[in-house]
Amino acid sequence: MAVTEATWARIVEEMAKLPEGVRRHIEEVRQWCVELAKAHHIDVAKAELAAIAHDVCRTVKAGDLLAMAREYGIPVTNLEEAFPVFLHGPVGAQALKRRYALADEEILNAIACHTMGRAGMTPLDKALFLADKLDPSKVSRYPFIAEVGRLAKGDLDAAMVCFVDHQVKAFLDQGDLVHPAMLAARNEAILAKRKQP
Numbered sequence: 001m002a003v004t005e006a007t008w009a010r011i012v013e014e015m016a017k018l019p020e021g022v023r024r025h026i027e028e029v030r031q032w033c034v035e036l037a038k039a040h041h042i043d044v045a046k047a048e049l050a051a052i053a054h055d056v057c058r059t060v061k062a063g064d065l066l067a068m069a070r071e072y073g074i075p076v077t078n079l080e081e082a083f084p085v086f087l088h089g090p091v092g093a094q095a096l097k098r099r100y101a102l103a104d105e106e107i108l109n110a111i112a113c114h115t116m117g118r119a120g121m122t123p124l125d126k127a128l129f130l131a132d133k134l135d136p137s138k139v140s141r142y143p144f145i146a147e148v149g150r151l152a153k154g155d156l157d158a159a160m161v162c163f164v165d166h167q168v169k170a171f172l173d174q175g176d177l178v179h180p181a182m183l184a185a186r187n188e189a190i191l192a193k194r195k196q197p
């Protein structure tokens with residue numbers, strides 16, 4: 001569904017109210033997401049708006065994220081109970097739909113899965129997921145990210161596998177949890193790569 005100019009303008013206006021650090025991140029993600037969209041024949045306008053809006057709920061407090069997830073009927077597992085920040089994507093997508101009349105399901109789905117990925121990711125989902133990680137200010141968190149960026153320009157699935165492999169190894173080394181959605185995304189990216197000629 002086409003996004004109206006009024007909806008676009010309202011979202012841009014709302015995002016301008018976010019803290020400076022989040023706005024800087026959003027701008028980096030926007031640039032990467034547009035670049036990846038152009039490289040992979042993804043709708044550039046959708047990629048740009050998805051990037052602009054993706055962290056609409058990034059600064060919502062943990063308790064409020066849980067309350068909003070329950071209000072919106074978003075499933076909350078033990079993992080999200082323990083780490084409500086996992087919910088800022090799905091809650092953000094629903095908030096954009098309900099509060100800002102953003103009705104484009106492709107954009108909403110990409111925003112919903114931008115943190116952890118999911119099974120059945122579309123090229124737009126992958127572009128936003130990767131763009132979110134490719135923000136240069138995250139290089140200390142993702143020291144392997146240059147390789148992901150290089151791969152992403154030519155092959156989104158290869159970049160997905162590269163990112164998740166490095167990230168899951170880091171989680172395991174640190175004794176951290178691994179969200180199953182990230183493993184689902186990795187498995188499907190590997191299957192997609194095996195189907196490539």
Ligand SMILES: [Fe+2]
Pocket residue numbers: 054055058088089114115132
């Ligand atoms: Fe985010």
Ligand SMILES: [Fe+2]
Pocket residue numbers: 025029054055132
């Ligand atoms: Fe982000």
